[in-house]
Amino acid sequence: MLSLSLVWQSSVAQTDATIPSREIVRPNVVLLLADDLGFSDIAPYGSEISTPHLTALAENGVSFTNYHTAANCAPARAMLLTGVDSHLAGVPNIPEMIPPVQQHADHYQGVLGQDVVTVATLLQTAGYHTYMAGKWHLGQTPGLLPSSRGFERTVALGESGADNWEQKPYLPIYDKANWYADGKEYQLPEDFYSSRFLIDKTIEFIDSNSASEQPFFAYVPFQAVHMPVQAPQEFIDNHMGVYDQGWHQLRQARLKKAIELDVVADTTQAVSMPTTEDWDSLSDERKRYEAKRMAVYAAMIEAMDHHIGRLVDHLKRIGKYENTLFIFTSDNGSEPTGAVNPTTLLSNFALSRQSYSSDYERLGLKGSFNSISPSFASAAASPLAYYKFFVGEGGLRVPLIIAGNGVAAKGLKTDVFSHVTDITPTILQLTHTQEPSSYFGGRKIEPISGRDISQTLSNHQTQVRGEEDQDAVGYELAGNAALFLGDYKIVLHVAAPGDGQWRLFNIKIDPGETKDLSSVEPKRLQRMLNLYHQYEIDNQVLPITANFDLKRQVIINGVHARFGPQILNFIILMFVLIPFYVVYRTRKNLEARD
Amino acid sequence: MNRLLRIIVVIPAIIFVMTGIGYILDPANTAAQFGMPLLEGLGRSSQIGTLAAFFFTAGFCVLLATTTGKRFWYYPAAMLTGLTATFRVIAWLVHDATLATDQILPEVIFTFLFLYAATRLKEKD
Numbered sequence: 001m002l003s004l005s006l007v008w009q010s011s012v013a014q015t016d017a018t019i020p021s022r023e024i025v026r027p028n029v030v031l032l033l034a035d036d037l038g039f040s041d042i043a044p045y046g047s048e049i050s051t052p053h054l055t056a057l058a059e060n061g062v063s064f065t066n067y068h069t070a071a072n073c074a075p076a077r078a079m080l081l082t083g084v085d086s087h088l089a090g091v092p093n094i095p096e097m098i099p100p101v102q103q104h105a106d107h108y109q110g111v112l113g114q115d116v117v118t119v120a121t122l123l124q125t126a127g128y129h130t131y132m133a134g135k136w137h138l139g140q141t142p143g144l145l146p147s148s149r150g151f152e153r154t155v156a157l158g159e160s161g162a163d164n165w166e167q168k169p170y171l172p173i174y175d176k177a178n179w180y181a182d183g184k185e186y187q188l189p190e191d192f193y194s195s196r197f198l199i200d201k202t203i204e205f206i207d208s209n210s211a212s213e214q215p216f217f218a219y220v221p222f223q224a225v226h227m228p229v230q231a232p233q234e235f236i237d238n239h240m241g242v243y244d245q246g247w248h249q250l251r252q253a254r255l256k257k258a259i260e261l262d263v264v265a266d267t268t269q270a271v272s273m274p275t276t277e278d279w280d281s282l283s284d285e286r287k288r289y290e291a292k293r294m295a296v297y298a299a300m301i302e303a304m305d306h307h308i309g310r311l312v313d314h315l316k317r318i319g320k321y322e323n324t325l326f327i328f329t330s331d332n333g334s335e336p337t338g339a340v341n342p343t344t345l346l347s348n349f350a351l352s353r354q355s356y357s358s359d360y361e362r363l364g365l366k367g368s369f370n371s372i373s374p375s376f377a378s379a380a381a382s383p384l385a386y387y388k389f390f391v392g393e394g395g396l397r398v399p400l401i402i403a404g405n406g407v408a409a410k411g412l413k414t415d416v417f418s419h420v421t422d423i424t425p426t427i428l429q430l431t432h433t434q435e436p437s438s439y440f441g442g443r444k445i446e447p448i449s450g451r452d453i454s455q456t457l458s459n460h461q462t463q464v465r466g467e468e469d470q471d472a473v474g475y476e477l478a479g480n481a482a483l484f485l486g487d488y489k490i491v492l493h494v495a496a497p498g499d500g501q502w503r504l505f506n507i508k509i510d511p512g513e514t515k516d517l518s519s520v521e522p523k524r525l526q527r528m529l530n531l532y533h534q535y536e537i538d539n540q541v542l543p544i545t546a547n548f549d550l551k552r553q554v555i556i557n558g559v560h561a562r563f564g565p566q567i568l569n570f571i572i573l574m575f576v577l578i579p580f581y582v583v584y585r586t587r588k589n590l591e592a593r594d
Numbered sequence: 595m596n597r598l599l600r601i602i603v604v605i606p607a608i609i610f611v612m613t614g615i616g617y618i619l620d621p622a623n624t625a626a627q628f629g630m631p632l633l634e635g636l637g638r639s640s641q642i643g644t645l646a647a648f649f650f651t652a653g654f655c656v657l658l659a660t661t662t663g664k665r666f667w668y669y670p671a672a673m674l675t676g677l678t679a680t681f682r683v684i685a686w687l688v689h690d691a692t693l694a695t696d697q698i699l700p701e702v703i704f705t706f707l708f709l710y711a712a713t714r715l716k717e718k719d
Contacts, residue, residue: 552695571680
């Protein structure tokens with residue numbers, strides 16, 4: 001296997017990114033990123049969904065059960081790829097959701113700033129081939145595309161999501177789905193299905209340098225399971241009937257399984273989210289429909305797992321598997337913004353405007369728009385509270401599996417607190433690539449704030465962070481805020497279903513966030529509030545506007561982007577025409593009087 | 595019917611006048627309701643002067659229309675509310691202001707209400 005690995009020497013041209021002087025064998029790295037995958041959506045974390053290839057990875061490595069990311073996608077991707085807090089990386093929120101008043105700040109553009117360096121750039125500089133196939137969503141201008149941010153070969157989706165069967169936008173705020181290959185606009189093939197296509201491209205990129213002795217870094221940010229939730233029929237068939245008992249039963253079943261698997265403490269309880277409908281009150285027709293929505297969701301996850309298996313098999317076939325490090329995770333928790341009932345007349349009319357259907361028979365197939373409602377999203381995050389966009393554990397805590405080369409432990413589950421900003425420094429450590437200092441390529445950069453967690457990949461659990469002030473990890477998204485310190489977490493949700501109150505939880509014994517400790521431990525609460533205030537200052541967090549609403553802001557920004565010039569032209573036209581109309585009516589009135 | 599309509603249009607008129615008084619007696623809190631801080635110096639003078647005049651004018655015009663029965667008094671009020679809504683949209687489109695839907699919607703409703711009242715009163719006269 002050594003012959004297939006790079007024996008890399010410091011004579012390779014380097015800048016400030018690298019630099020061991022001795023000969024070392026550096027692993028290939030495959031970074032697999034699911035989209036909107038809930039905490040218990042894969043089998044190693046308690047899911048009923050069959051994910052044998054992810055299970056195999058978990059058995060061949062370490063599963064992190066206390067890993068936290070951002071509450072929505074682009075901030076998570078920015079932190080994942082840079083190790084820098086989302087605010088300092090220029091992506092405190094997705095651009096579609098940033099109100100104009102915040103967009104005046106340079107670091108609130110929702111695109112990856114030029115004062116952060118991606119792990120791809122660092123690895124490329126250190127002699128790696130770097131590939132990316134999947135959703136980017138960190139900027140679409142030429143200097144912001146992945147081909148300009150350290151990736152040698154790319155096929156990338158620019159928006160927050162897109163159809164999985166064809167090149168088509170999934171929301172009316174987009175006029176098209178922009179795909180790019182190596183920095184140029186790209187037309188998807190006719191036989192496109194997202195997970196299959198992205199793995200095919202990854203394999204193609206890897207094989208294009210099969211003769212090279214350089215290792216590779218492959219970043220595969222899947223579209224699965226972002227809406228529209230779509231999957232091939234053969235995978236859907238596997239899950240029909242599985243969800244007929246509804247979301248309450250599923251949430252409880254996953255809680256039980258997660259405890260059995262030691263994914264969460266046996267003291268764990270789950271709250272009932274106020275957004276969860278009463279399953280028993282639904283009509284039989286609604287139950288049938290909701291069960292299929294979730295079946296398609298499960299099928300999309302199973303399809304992703306199937307294609308991950310194809311990549312693993314390919315690496316085995318070409319002899320690169322043994323020297324490859326695999327990292328699998330999700331950008332944020334499960335997506336709750338799907339329509340509660342997508343079969344209403346209004347929903348159907350809106351979908352038909354985009355040439356989508358919510359027809360039961362075709363659900364998940366080409367031309368169909370599917371999602372899960374907040375009720376099944378809560379089950380997907382079981383046993384955690386909340387989901388995507390919120391800073392409850394269901395929005396932030398997701399699976400993380402690290403396996404393969406460099407991972408001594410096999411089948412280990414660790415509840416060591418870890419964070420999305422830890423991934424980049426960990427990859428750098430495992431690839432023997434030096435972290436950049438405060439300058440890179442002659443320009444000042446934001447230093448990495450995440451920590452190397454590679455020491456947790458042995459059989460000995462090691463805390464990466466203690467309980468000192470400098471160990472605190474803060475987070476903010478559109479006013480919703482959290483701070484982690486030791487086993488504790490403070491949480492603020494500014495709007496419903498939150499209540500604008502800071503709460504304190506021990507997330508080690510109560511990951512479901514059922515028992516607010518703020519009145520029991522007021523000193524700890526105050527200390528953590530002070531640390532959060534410092535986090536806001538250090539990371540230049542801007543206050544959110546009054547009455548901010550995520551969904552409404554997306555619509556407003558989308559209308560501005562797509563229809564702004566037309567609206568302005570209409571208003572100007574009215575200003576020109578109305579005086580003529582007033583004069584005309586006045587004359588008519590005068591004539592009538594005469 | 596016209597009596598009911600007069601009562602309905604008087605409600606926003608009273609709100610306008612009260613807001614105008616608010617700008618004179620308690621400008622800080624009144625400005626805060628519109629997402630503004632109370633400015634200093636010349637800015638405060640312009641802020642209180644123009645906004646108090648705006649709301650008094652809108653309110654008094656409607657009150658004049660309903661008490662005198664002269665429909666044309668509705669038009670300045672309709673122009674003020676209608677143009678405010680329009681310029682809010684332009685501010686959003688061109689100057690990165692917040693799209694103040696919570697304010698625009700009532701302004702549009704008031705505009706159409708005043709125009710409708712003007713039409714109805716014309717029939718009476």
